[in-house]
Amino acid sequence: MGIEVLEVIKQASANPGRQVQEWKQRTGGKVIGFLLTDVPEELIHAAGFFPFGICGGSVRMDRAEVHLQSWSCSYVRNSLALALNGKLDFLDGLIVPLTCDSIRMVSGIWKHNRPLPYMGNYRLPMQVERPSAKKYLLGELERIKRGLGDYRGKDISEEELIRSIRLYNSNRNLLRKLFNLHECNPDVISNKDLYTVLGASMVIEREKLNRLLSELVKSLEDKTKKPVKKTKLYLSGTFINLPEILDYLDESGGAVVGDDLKNGFRYIEADVAETGVSPLESLAIRQLKKIPFAGYDVPSNPRRYNLVKEAQRKKAQGVLFLHLKYCEPENYDYYDNLQALEQAGIPSLRIETEFGETSPGQLQTRIHAFMEMVGGENNVREKEL
Numbered sequence: 227m228g229i230e231v232l233e234v235i236k237q238a239s240a241n242p243g244r245q246v247q248e249w250k251q252r253t254g255g256k257v258i259g260f261l262l263t264d265v266p267e268e269l270i271h272a273a274g275f276f277p278f279g280i281c282g283g284s285v286r287m288d289r290a291e292v293h294l295q296s297w298s299c300s301y302v303r304n305s306l307a308l309a310l311n312g313k314l315d316f317l318d319g320l321i322v323p324l325t326c327d328s329i330r331m332v333s334g335i336w337k338h339n340r341p342l343p344y345m346g347n348y349r350l351p352m353q354v355e356r357p358s359a360k361k362y363l364l365g366e367l368e369r370i371k372r373g374l375g376d377y378r379g380k381d382i383s384e385e386e387l388i389r390s391i392r393l394y395n396s397n398r399n400l401l402r403k404l405f406n407l408h409e410c411n412p413d414v415i416s417n418k419d420l421y422t423v424l425g426a427s428m429v430i431e432r433e434k435l436n437r438l439l440s441e442l443v444k445s446l447e448d449k450t451k452k453p454v455k456k457t458k459l460y461l462s463g464t465f466i467n468l469p470e471i472l473d474y475l476d477e478s479g480g481a482v483v484g485d486d487l488k489n490g491f492r493y494i495e496a497d498v499a500e501t502g503v504s505p506l507e508s509l510a511i512r513q514l515k516k517i518p519f520a521g522y523d524v525p526s527n528p529r530r531y532n533l534v535k536e537a538q539r540k541k542a543q544g545v546l547f548l549h550l551k552y553c554e555p556e557n558y559d560y561y562d563n564l565q566a567l568e569q570a571g572i573p574s575l576r577i578e579t580e581f582g583e584t585s586p587g588q589l590q591t592r593i594h595a596f597m598e599m600v601g602g603e604n605n606v607r608e609k610e611l
């Protein structure tokens with residue numbers, strides 16, 4: 227049963243556009259896309275729209291390169307290229323979080339070249355530990371809620387938002403269970419399948435996905451296989467955008483036991499409180515308490531401490547940095563993060579990737595060599611492989 231459900235999820239996530247178009251035809255509803263993974267999807271869902279996470283796709287980049295500098299990151303270039311090549315024509319709206327200079331640029335260019343009926347920006351507080359951050363973020367969330375309500379012609383009610391928060395909490399909870407099953411016994415679900423299912427949650431109708439996930443989790447929980455010993459790894463960076471990397475880890479006996487990636491565990495960590503404070507305040511609190519990310523951080527860079535703490539807690543034998551070329555915020559924090567790992571005696575390997583990269587084969591050798599190194603008995607500091 228588990229394998230069949232997994233196949234359904236994998237097939238659906240392999241063609242997200244078709245999923246969404248089918249949903250549109252069936253319901254007559256509207257689809258709101260979003261970039262990166264911090265946009266409050268619960269608000270989009272509460273308005274009755276389909277939140278669609280734009281997270282890469284196969285497309286020629288040349289049309290986007292006409293508009294964007296060559297040093298803008300490939301996530302931004304790839305997302306714009308998808309739009310300019312008509313691969314996101316099912317979108318009725320778009321929300322862009324203003325995280326860095328690259329994404330700030332794409333917001334205006336998109337609006338100018340592919341205007342959509344609803345277009346909004348999400349201005350997250352950059353210094354999340356400031357006392358004013360929560361008040362500011364609440365104002366932003368209120369503004370987005372109002373904008374989505376105006377677009378559908380009716381305010382989003384508190385009941386609608388609470389219903390959506392519950393649905394998303396249950397989705398996050400199921401995905402965390404899956405991560406936990408993988409951590410306890412990596413053979414139950416491979417690294418690649420684990421992250422494929424997580425990616426699917428950004429593009430498949432949540433209600434349907436939760437039903438599938440419940441079945442999947444239940445069938446995997448029933449498995450009583452003896453855990454196999456694998457080399458434990460922690461992933462750190464922005465995106466896991468090349469599934470081949472997970473293949474290389476799978477084939478070299480690696481088990482990912484945690485990550486701080488935007489389209490990884492960071493996306494599903496912690497729930498939005500369902501009682502105690504207003505739903506909007508709950509959304510703000512969750513955002514501010516998320517695993518620190520280079521784009522929204524404080525000068526002391528607490529992410530490095532989180533990285534070391536989590537890698538140690540999960541008994542990771544090494545950290546694999548997955549950096550997107552030209553991701554300035556990520557590059558800026560790297561040396562702090564590396565130094566913190568070195569002080570803790572945790573070996574690491576940094577690889578740079580790009581969206582749209584077609585032959586990452588050379589990474590295979592580096593990843594295999596790193597796995598061999600950290601899988602041994604001695605902890606060795608990072609060296610250029």
Ligand code: SF4
Nearest residue numbers: 299326328329553554
């Ligand atoms: S934060 Fe990094 S990955 Fe995200 S849009 Fe900016 S440059 Fe690209």
